[in-house]
Amino acid sequence: MQRLTTLMAALALSACPQDSGDETGGTETSDQTTSTSETSDGSASTTTSAATTTTTETTGPTTGPTTGETTEATAGTSTTEDPTEGVCALPPLPEETVNALGFNVFGQTYEAKPGEMLDLSVGAIECCYIKQMVEACVTYSVSPAEGATINAVGALTIAGDVAPGTVFTVTADVEAGRKVLTTEVFVYTPESNPFVGIWHEVAQLPCGGGAEVAPEMAIQELWFRASGEAQVTWFPFEIYFDYWSDYTYDLQTGDLTITPTGGNYVPADVEGRARSRSRAINLSSRTCGSARRRTG
Incomplete structure (x- = not known):
């Protein structure tokens, strides 16, 4: 009837x-050992890396490159140049973990307002709606590079003057091409889309x-x-x-x-x-x- x-x-x-269950939220990070470059397509990329130094004195805490945990960092009065600087030294992930990697449990796009920050770190998606953080060699990049930046742990910041309707593509390159993930971030305002x-x-x-x-x-x-x-x-x-x-x-x-x-x-x-x-x-x-x- x-x-x-x-x-x-x-x-x-x-x-x-949430996460869109969407998994959006601010991530605050401190300085890390990273290398940043601009690719040929105009996107900006940041690579989590591990470097060693010869140290004699201790400074304050710094945020770990992938877990967000606080660890003690050291800074030396004398250092030696390390040929592995800028190269991630984390061990390779197990194959089953690589297969389970994703940005969020819904496998969907993100949305953000101008000036917002999103956590776009990748993790292992477990059945069926749990995201487990992993320590891995991941290079994050965003395109176009103008209007947004992304750091070594996947925290994306949208500039405050970005126009509604702008779409950013975020790429996570796991272990130099072993797995490449992409997602899109749609910028909106309540005035441009009240729904x-x-x-x-x-x-x-x-x-x-x-x-x-x-x-x-x-x-x-x-x-x-x-x-x-x-x-x-x-x-x-x-x-x-x-x-x-x-x-x-x-x-x-x-x-x-x-x-x-x-x-x-x-x-x-x-x-x-x-x-x-x-x-x-x-x-x-x-x-x-x-x-x-x-x-x-």
């Missing part, structure tokens, strides 16, 4: 670029008017990404989504279109049209479709 109601989704978690974040359904309105009623089965996650992708989930569980889609919007009219592209459960009655206003989205009776009926 067709539902004669209109969904209204209210903002639950504004601008939630980014996780929304949920809070009420239903009768089409003929009347008081709001609680949804029988509410959409718990309507997750809009700055990349133009969205996921719809009635009953979230770990990294499960009911279906995923593309979306387009018109800032002037507030019109929003959701177009499913695949999923675990794609309702047959998805219409995908909606209109936004203030901190709410008014959905037509079948914008996102009907929830899958549970039995038992």
Whole structure:
């Protein structure tokens, strides 16, 4: 039976670029032994390296190159030049660890506002939503180099004057080509894209008017990404989504279109049209479709 109601989704978690479970967050680092260069395509790269020095006195703590742990660094009154300087001395990773490396558990893109910092360090993704940090020889780079920098531990900083809509590509080169990972970072502002974040359904309105009623089965996650992708989930569980889609919007009219592209459960009655206003989205009776009926 067709539902004669209109969904209204209210903002639950504004601008939630988790990890996008998304794994975004600031990372503060101190000086390390690194080498930085500019590649032929204009990207900037930084390599974590290990170097040895002859030392006679101790200075303050410094941050380790991959784990973020604090260790005691030494600085000498006399040093000898090391031919291995700039070369990572960490042992090779086991093959199973290399196969499990990734940026985040969702395997998705990132989003950031101008001036923000993201932790884009790679780790071993364990079943099915746990990221374990690893110590490895990894060279991080970002392209274009103008407007963003990335350090030796994968902390990406977006300049404050970067225009919304800019897309950066981050590359992690593990052990000199043994595995190369890439991901994209989409820059946005709430003014350029007010939908980014996780929304949920809070009420239903009768089409003929009347008081709001609680949804029988509410959409718990309507997750809009700055990349133009969205996921719809009635009953979230770990990294499960009911279906995923593309979306387009018109800032002037507030019109929003959701177009499913695949999923675990794609309702047959998805219409995908909606209109936004203030901190709410008014959905037509079948914008996102009907929830899958549970039995038992």
